[in-house]
Amino acid sequence: MIPLAELRDHPERFREGARRKREEAPVDEILEVDAGARRLRSEVEAAQAERRRASAASRGAPSPEQRERLNSLRARIQEGEARLAELEARLQELLLYVPNPPHESVPDGDDERSNVTVRTWGEPPRFGFEPLPHHELGDRLGIFDFERAAKISGARFAVLRGEGARLQRALISWMLDVATREHGYTEVLPPYLVRPECMVGTANLPDKEGMAYQLRDDDLYLVPTAEVPVTNLYREEILDAARLPICHVAYTACFRREAGAAGKDTRGYVRLHQFDKVEMVRFVVPESSLDELETLTGHAEHLLRRLGLHHRVLLMCSGDMGFAQWKKYDVEVWAPGMRRWLEVSSCSAFGDFQARRANIRYRPAPGERPRFLHTLNGSGLAVPRVLDAILEARQREDGSVDVPEPLRPYMGGLERITP
RNA sequence: GGAGCGAUCGCCUAGCUGGUCGAGGGCGCCGCACUGGAAAUGCGGUAUACGGGGUCAACUCGUAUCGAGGGUUCGAAUCCCUCUCGCUCCGCCA
Structure with a gap:
């Protein structure tokens, strides 16, 4: 607002x-x-x-x-x-329908072609053979079961089996641990169903009507991202300045109708109606807002560095950034099997746009009048696509996949997933 | 699903036989006094939104706001109706 x-x-x-x-x-x-x-x-x-x-x-x-x-x-x-x-x-x-004007540092442009690559980390991995896309690897490893997923839930749903399911769980746990132990976030585990006013608070409504699943018999929405429940944690509150910044990390499943994405990413474990994501949310004083965006983006990148995955950071141009964002970076990981970049994190600063909608304020000093604080959030990270990148980047010619070092403790010491 | 209770200023709470209530008290917070400094104590101050005036700052005036909406009334925090939310108990369930 x-x-x-x-x-x-x-x-x-x-x-x-x-x-x-x-x-x-x-x-x-x-x-x-x-x-x-x-x-x-x-x-x-x-x-x-x-x-x-x-x-x-x-x-x-x-x-x-x-x-x-x-x-x-x-x-x-x-x-x-x-x-x-x-x-x-x-x-x-x-x-509610006036978009948040972009910050002046945001480049002008119509669509993703005008996004600016601000930095790239690592190199694409080299193989002595033709690397396979993750869905083919997954088939051979027996860790994906899209047919049965479709049988029970339809297209754009996935079933993970065995070491695949375990790898996903390992990623979630590891990312939460890095966020809480190294990056100073407090973990929260929020509800997956939220009231409409929460969706309005984060600006997922009314503008993006149709993106989220809505319950038929109750006035509740299935969360499209943890951003919604976590940002709304402090709605209608006045927080003490001494408490800021408040940094939360949350794992949730995310539910999206993907109504406008017909025919896009229909193959593989890339675009799903339900997916796992770890999300970072920061409540900050206005003065530090844009510095906080750099910090937040850095946290997302750090995870990919630790996994040794080639990635890049894009500054979104004005036409590609969305209704509520003030400034936004996307972090993309290289998937060598598919030979394409996958968006695994979207880090946004909202200014006071969400805080106004959700009425989240802080008192700068005792006795002073309350002001709207600033909110930020970013994925850390979207799990399925990271899993894709791991499979593709760490595959061997025999179809086995090396488990990245940091995840091994979460996999009972397992070093390799084999067919 | 059934029964009951509740929603007032940052927090807690009084008011609920209708006007003098934007609203008292406590806590918290701010200022002053006292003190070598502090605690304790005393005094004063301390809501938000919108609109008008203003050296567009301090400030000042007006209006609204006691969960939300509607009604009764010359006049409603106070009476009536509807709704929402929260809590407690019973039932049910993991």
Whole structure:
């Protein structure tokens, strides 16, 4: 949510922000509704002030004439209030559709072609043979079962078996341990079902309606990412500045309808309706927001370095970054079997955009007025694609796969998965 | 699923025989006094939103806000209705 007062004073900033993001923003309609609401509000307030005075003056025993006048005042006030409530509801609704303008360091561009590679780590692994894509490796190792997944749940679901399931579990545990032990995060294990206001708080609603699974009999959504429950942990709260930054890491399964992705990534363990992800969320003071984004991105990269996986960091251009983000980096890992980059983390700074929606504030110092804090989040990491990269990058000619060093303790010391 | 209780200012709480209640008390916090310094104590201050005025800062005026919405009334935190949320007990279940 963007501040109305700022939009009123500088509408061009938000028009420009939306233009850069290649999105629509109902700026003119907001200005119009706002102007009307303001006019009406002063009228209603004047009438209320009059009623208040008159009612107090005639306290206890209003004369018939006074009574009549007050009754007509009440009618006017009620009518005005009703119309005002409509206008304000409309205004609030419209404000939810104004995108967060990108930070000035965000490059302009239409789509992913304008993203900027800020750094690359490592080299693509070399093989003395033709490396296989992970789904073929997985078949040979017997760790994927897409056919039965489809039988029980449909397309874009996966069943992992044996060492595959174990490897996934190892990745989750290891990533949580690195985040908590080395990067200073506090682990939380949140609910997978959330109320609609949480989805609005993180801006997964109303703009991205249709992305999340909704329950039929209860007004709840299945979380599309841990970002939603974790960010909303402190909704409607005023936090002590001394507590900031608050850093949480959470593992959850994530559920996405992938409605707009028909035909995309249909092969392999890449794009699923349900997948595991470890997510980092930071609540910070506004001043440190963009530094925090670098820190957060660094944490995601660190995991890939430890796994020895070739990866790169992209600064998202304005047209490719999404409605709520202020600035965003994607971290992509190289999958040599498929010969393509896989997005395994998306690290975003939101400014106070989410904090306004979820009403998360902090008190800078005792006695001072509360301010909105800033939120950030980033994957650390999306598990399936990391697993893909591991399989593909660490495969041998005989179809076996070396378990990366850091994960071995989590696999009972297992060094290699063999067919 | 059944029964009951509750929702007030950062936190806890009073008010609920309708006006003097934006709202008392305590805690916390801020300032001052006292002190060598501190504790204790005393005094004062301490909500948010929107709008008007303003050297657009301090500040000041107005209006609203006692879970939400509606009703009764000249006037509602206080009375009535609906809803939401939370808690407790019973049932059920892992």
